[in-house]
Amino acid sequence: MKRALLPLALIAMGFAGSAAASGFNDWPVSAKFGDVKFSLTGQYNYDFNDPHNAQGVLDKSQTNRRKEFGFKVADKGKWDGIVYFDFQSKKWLDVYWRVDTKWLFGHDFGKVRFGYSKTPVGFEANTSSRTTSFMELALPETVYEGRRTGVDWALERPQYLINVGYYFGQDLQGDNDGTTVAARAAWTPFKASGEVLHLGLSGSIEHPQATTDGRDIRHDPGKSWASKPEMGLTTTDLISSGSLSHVDSNRRMGFEGLWIHGPLSLQGEYLQAHTKRNDGLPSYTADGYYAFGSYVLTGESRPYSGGNVGNIKPTHPWGAVELLLRYSALDLNDGPVLGGRQHDVTLGANWYLTQHFKLQADYVKVHADRKNGQHLDPNIVELRASVFF
Numbered sequence: 001m002k003r004a005l006l007p008l009a010l011i012a013m014g015f016a017g018s019a020a021a022s023g024f025n026d027w028p029v030s031a032k033f034g035d036v037k038f039s040l041t042g043q044y045n046y047d048f049n050d051p052h053n054a055q056g057v058l059d060k061s062q063t064n065r066r067k068e069f070g071f072k073v074a075d076k077g078k079w080d081g082i083v084y085f086d087f088q089s090k091k092w093l094d095v096y097w098r099v100d101t102k103w104l105f106g107h108d109f110g111k112v113r114f115g116y117s118k119t120p121v122g123f124e125a126n127t128s129s130r131t132t133s134f135m136e137l138a139l140p141e142t143v144y145e146g147r148r149t150g151v152d153w154a155l156e157r158p159q160y161l162i163n164v165g166y167y168f169g170q171d172l173q174g175d176n177d178g179t180t181v182a183a184r185a186a187w188t189p190f191k192a193s194g195e196v197l198h199l200g201l202s203g204s205i206e207h208p209q210a211t212t213d214g215r216d217i218r219h220d221p222g223k224s225w226a227s228k229p230e231m232g233l234t235t236t237d238l239i240s241s242g243s244l245s246h247v248d249s250n251r252r253m254g255f256e257g258l259w260i261h262g263p264l265s266l267q268g269e270y271l272q273a274h275t276k277r278n279d280g281l282p283s284y285t286a287d288g289y290y291a292f293g294s295y296v297l298t299g300e301s302r303p304y305s306g307g308n309v310g311n312i313k314p315t316h317p318w319g320a321v322e323l324l325l326r327y328s329a330l331d332l333n334d335g336p337v338l339g340g341r342q343h344d345v346t347l348g349a350n351w352y353l354t355q356h357f358k359l360q361a362d363y364v365k366v367h368a369d370r371k372n373g374q375h376l377d378p379n380i381v382e383l384r385a386s387v388f389f
Contacts, residue, residue, distance in 0.1 A: 041071065041082070052379045052380070053377060059234070070085055081098065092171075097114050098112065122145075122254060131311045136230040140330050143225075151166055158188070166181055178208035198304070203253040208221035221248075223244045226339075238366070256268070264294070268289065271288055286339070292346075293326075298319075299315070300312045300313065314355070320351075325347055326345070340371045349362075
């Protein structure tokens, strides 16, 4: 435990005092050449997970959670692009080029993006990992498809936003062949600083493709819906549908809501996944939801932009402090498939030392009814130190 607290203590001691220094948040990570701006971007997380009453299923661990690094390039009002990679998971993140239609046509028809980016079903999953309120995503985000290669269009107006995408390529790890059509829309009757209402819905249809291995053997599409216990340093799924074979399509849908009123905010989401199968095999449906509340003790508000939330920007020399409470649930039982049910309660606390440093602490109470009839109710203590720019 003492070793786990060391990175947090070093950051706290080294930067809490410096947060009040003039210009501390203006890091020299960008440069302009004419109208074109080049920027470095990155994130580093060090995590500590300590599960109790886990019956040997989950292990205590501490290590790097993320080591992300990349660069951005932009000509403001015309286009922008990014190349971003996580050296911890050895996975590509965003890799795309985006064009502003006003530059091309003289009128704002939105922005068009080409490349590798997140599919739009999953409100919390589409929040940047550096700005998520809790250390780990809520249980129903297992529905999230992930990043895919394709093209999408986004239009934002004062009272609504629309995002439509067609994804025709596998992910950049070379997996998940197939196509996906996805859309997201949200009504935003007000979204001033500290006063936001966001109500949205999203949906997608994925058609996975069969693959052929090096021995020229065909493998029909399959799918497994599974969830970890909101603990990032484990590979163990407490509940799982198991492998569903002969998959024709995966349909995803979601309903999302966000309300911000000064230091108080409420957020929630319902997500559903439906797998249609061939050869007379029964279809399968999984669903779940979460709801959480956030209160910033130091008076700041969670910022909102482009249909999502960001990190709180401290207005005090000692930073900003946020308290949170979340309930999440996921049901993977459907007909003959007994994948299990799980619900978690998470108490969280975040300390935003500056615009580039954040400390997080979560306590997760897990209740899982597993498909083998085993009940597992671990308690998990999680700590994180984050640096991002």
